[in-house]
Amino acid sequence: MVILTDYEQRMLDGEFGEFKQIALQKIVDYANALGAEELCEVKKATLYLGAHPYLETAGSDDYDVIFSKMYLCSDKTVPLGEMADCCFCQTCVAPCDQYQWESLYLSKEFFDRNRKYLELTRDAGVSITGSCTPYLVGWIPLKGEHFVTTESSNVVMCNSVFGACGNSDGIEAAAWSAVCGRTPKWGFHVPENRYGTIVFNIECAAETAVDWDIIGYTVGRKLPPHGVPVLQGNYPHPDIIRLKQCFAAMATTSGAEMCHIVGFTPEAPDLKTALGGKEPKAVITITEEDYRESLDMLCDRGESPINIVALGCPHYTLEEIRAAALYIKGKTFDPSVDFAIWTDYATREMASQNGYLKIVEAAGGQILSSACPLVIGHKYFKHAVGFVADGAKQAHYIRSELPKGTPVYYGDMFKCIDAAVRGSWKEVK
Known part of the structure; x- marks a missing residue:
């Protein structure tokens, strides 16, 4: 049975409101299921927020209902409250770009709904960043600090490189921790398990x-x-x-x-x-x-037409965007190809300031923010005849999502850019 501090017990008793009480009760239940004897204070959190399609199963457009049911896992609807004071929270990837929707084959209604959900959680204390690489935009838990995140690669980065402490707890558990500022002390939160x-x-x-x-x-x-x-x-x-x-x-x-x-x-x-x-x-x-x-396993053999090229899984750094832009400069993409570099919107703004966005757009491509083909879903790639990616994660997962028989090709950014210019993938001998 987990042992709570006086502050935690007061929260569980409802002193700080029902929103936090429910979140902490979930964390306590989670801790007891794991056999954790105490909780630890969470300093950083990334949360999987926005109008993700799976939220439609809540059967409501009321975000209080959606957050209560889908994130707090509560049948009782509780008004959205505030995130924990001790925990800096920001958004992970969303199912839409921060600025546009038509080129992603999405509707304006969906774009507006995504913005609405993000802005509601922003008002609750979650900064909008739209990043699967939060450490590139200042979200860096330091050695010994405890964090929660909804991005699997971020878990490995923060534990391994920064010496921070966290587990792959999942979307809901990360939300509970962000609300109450606590997570079970187990797994990689415990030194001897690392x-x-x-x-x-x-x-x-x-x-x-x-x-x-x-x-x-x-x-x-x-x-x-x-x-x-x-x-x-x-x-x-x-x-x-x-x-x-x-x-x-x-x-x-x-x-x-x-x-x-x-x-x-x-x-x-x-x-x-x-x-x-x-x-x-x-x-x-x-x-x-x-x-x-x-x-x-990642790159199909042979040569064929392609019409989607996705660079940036995980999201590109400014350094990578620069390298891609300099290689793209003076080239023109085949008009049948949807070419996109994916990053967070802060890095996209830096790319714009440095002229890289203009270079990519002049070639017929885009620098998009906050998402990727996998997160947006089939509306973006249902027309694919050939898909090209420079990220193993994207190439791996997209296979099961594409129309049956659609080839997937994988290579470095330069091979991918060359394919976008030709409108086809060719094996390099």
Whole structure:
């Protein structure tokens, strides 16, 4: 049975209102189910808000009803209150761009509803950012701080690189924590659970962002359930771009929530420390053959017309947008191709200020914010004849969503841009 502090008990007794009382009761129930003996204070939260299609199952346009039923998991409708004072909250991805809808094959009514939901939660204390990479726009939980998030790759990034503490709790549990400022002390909130258990010797290519995307995808494929991977090998230290690709792909093919990189991440100065002084449960080598096998899973063979190109899964950094824009400059995309770079809207504004947006638009493409094809759903890609992506996560998940038989191609940003110019994918020998 979880033991509460005096403040927590007062909240549970309803002293701070029914909104927080219900949220804390859910957290207490969650903690008891997990066997957690206490709660910890949450400093940062990202929340999956906006007019996501699954919310329609609430059967109401009243956002108090929607939030109560779908986020608080309560049959009783409680007016939307305020998020916890101790917790800085911001939005994860939404099902629509912040500025436009027609080019996404969405309606103005849906766009307005999405804005309405976001603005209501903004007034409750959730800043609108529309980002699956919140650490790129200032949302950075520091070492030892506790966080909740609805983005699986963000869990791995924050635990591994920042030394913050969090689990993949899910949409509803993240909302409860944001409201009451507490989460069960279990999993990666507990220091002794953070040690690595499975060592991966990386012997494949590990230079480019695509290499690290494939490494993450492959490690995830081979990681045993509940394993905590430890990566080691003779490769240069990865930068933030390579890490975000690696962790997004790893969280796609596994339940990984933390990854140690020996000599690089803060809790892995050496292999012994990363393992907590224990022997690994397994040692796995990632070879070039494993790399090629993963690549074959992500990129269909052959050549064919394509009409959707999506760059930015996870969302692009300004550095990536710059590199893409400079490569695009002077080119023109095939008019049949929907070409989009996906990012958060703060980075999109920086891209505009630097002239990168103008370059992309001059070629016939867009820089879009707050979403991605997967999050928007089938309305955006139901007309696809060939889909191209530079993110393993996007390429992996989109396959089951596209019209039957639609090929999916995967490669670096330059191959994807070339495909958008041609209007077709061609294998490079």
